[in-house]
Amino acid sequence: MSHPPHGLLVMKFGGTNMQDAAAIRHSASLAGRSLKEGVQVVVVVSAMAGVTNGLLHLADAAQGGDIARANDEIAALRTRHFTAAQDLGAAPDSETVRELRELHETLRQAVYGVYLLRELTPRSRDLIVAFGERLSAPLMSLALELSGLRARHLTGGEAGILTDTHFGNARPLPVSYERVRDRLSGFLSSGTTPVIAGFMGETDQGAITTLGRGGTDFSATIVGKALGADEVWAWKDVDGVMSADPRVVGDAQNIGVLSYGEVMELAYFGAKVLHPLAVTPLQESGIPLRVKSAADPDFPGTLVQAQPEEDATHPVKAVTAIRNVSLINVTGAGVLGVPEVVASVFTAIARENVTLLMVSQSSSMSNVSLAVPTVDAGRTMNALRAGVTTELRVEEQDDVAVLAIVGSGMRGQKGVSARLFGALADEAINILMISQGSSELNISVAINAAEVDTATRAVHRAFGLSGQPVAAD
Known part of the structure; x- marks a missing residue:
């Protein structure tokens, strides 16, 4: 193992590593390995695999008036969590079972409230969706205790994570770090392992918030920074961060070392590796993050650190893609040359809080192209039509994907773009739009979905990412 003895690790376990009693027991044993070596561990857990989506569906069903379907889903969730508790070894009259029963009753009441009001506010949705982690944390705590370790589970708010009121995508307030340190240090010094429900925090009024999809990684790094951990370990069901999606590219390889900047680019461009903001708390403190495989705990996985590891023969580390993208083209000869007009385009989009994946403007200034997630395209179109001058034409093109190559080695290296475009040309793939970040950590292109x-596959091959040598330009 690579960490120093008597150090402190924060370990995050994702949904597949929490999906049933066997997975939870295995995850608890991974924490136990380090604890037995004298390392202090803080555990941060996701909901059981599939539960977060199930909760979103039942909240929507209640809002639509289908309380029967919502209740069926709640009953199925209840059975799944009770079965896991029983399989882990909880007695029917145990504290854990009583707590799970109370949580399900509170969930049922919250969902019934949505049904009565036929209204699902972002605040109510956060309250309901956070039950996934609130239900899985007691199970992890139970598994640790039954393996002979002392544990105590806490919600994100109880652990000290205080956020703003941006429900569904909340951000931690700076005071969180001090609060987390104060609340957890007592448990650690008494030899108790804290188990924190990930993905959630609370406002200063005690309302539950969530940190956005993938937010359990973010919870773990917030706690890691607060406690000055040696490392944060994100246990996944893969060998670390891969050079491409292994379901698309059969010979994708594990990447040994990535910088914080490279990981953020990968996360932003669709690699389902980490929450895009997960590394931000670590950047200031320089704490490394390790993405590890629960199936192969001795494999080092991917180390994410401040400094990139340069490799002249492999300037690109990974290829990733965002699907379900729409391009929005704003055209108007002569009009777009006026700075106020361009400003009005971006103001209209900012008001809608839409994620802009790519932006490109032609030199004649008669055309601005924007790539946005398709789910936001309708809102974006309406905002632009309402917010810009009538002389502009706004058109939408669907069924687009954005492909990005990421790697700090591209900076200052000639021929990278040529190799990218050559690989796409060889496959007769039409490029709809191109964008290169000023950081030179990525080049992205929009293509037909x-x-x-x-x-x-073509780009992965062209940059020799499958471990095969590639001819230099």
Whole structure:
């Protein structure tokens, strides 16, 4: 193991590593390995696999008036969590079972409230969706105790994570770090392992908030920074961060070392590795993050640190893709040359809080192209039509994907773009739009969605990411 003895690790376990009693027991044993070596461990857990989506569905069903379907889903969740508790070894009259019963009753009441009001506010949705982690944390705590260790589970708020009121995508307030340190240090010094429900925090009024999809990684790094951990370990069901999606590219490889900047680019461009903001708390403190495989705990996985590891022969580390993208083209000869007009385009989008994946403007200034997630395209179109001058034409093109290559080695290295475009040209793939960040950590292109898998494989091959040598330009 690579960490120093008597150090402190924060370990995050994702949904597949929490999906049933066997997975939870295995995850608890991974924490136990380090605890037995004299290392202090803080555990941060996700909901059981599939539960977060189930909760979102039942909240929508209640809002739509289908309380029967919502109640069926709650009953199924209840059975799943009770079965796991029983399989772990909880007695029917145990504290854990009593707590699970109370949580399910509170969930049922919250969902019934949504049904009565036929209204699902972002605040109510956060309250309901956070039950996934609130229900899985007691199970992890139970598994640790039954393996002979002392544990105590806490919600994100109880652990000290205080956030703003941006429900559904809340951000931790700076005071969280001090609060987390104060609340957890007592448990650690008494030899108790804290088990924190990830993905959630609370406002200063005690309302439950969530940190956005993938937010359990974010919870873990917030706690890691607060406690000055040696490392944060994100246990996943993969060997670490891969050079491409292994379901698309059969010979994708594990990447040994990535910088914080490279991981943020990968997360932003669709690699389902980490929450895009997960590394931000670590950047200031320089704490490394390790993405590890629960199936192969001795494999080092991917180390994420401040400094990139340069490799002249492999300037690109990974190829990733965002699907379900729409391009929005704003055209108007002569009009777009006026700075106020361009400003009005971006103001209209900012008001809608839409994520802009790519932006490109033609030199004649008669055209601005924007790539946005398709789910936001309708809102974006309406905002632009309402917010810009009538002389502009706004058109939408769907079924687009954005493919990005990421790697700090691209900075200052010639021929990278040529190799990217050459690989796409060889497959006769039409490029709709191009964007290169000023950080030179990524080059992204928009292409037709139908061609994204072919393109990913071709580009992965062109940069020699499968471990095969590649001819230099």
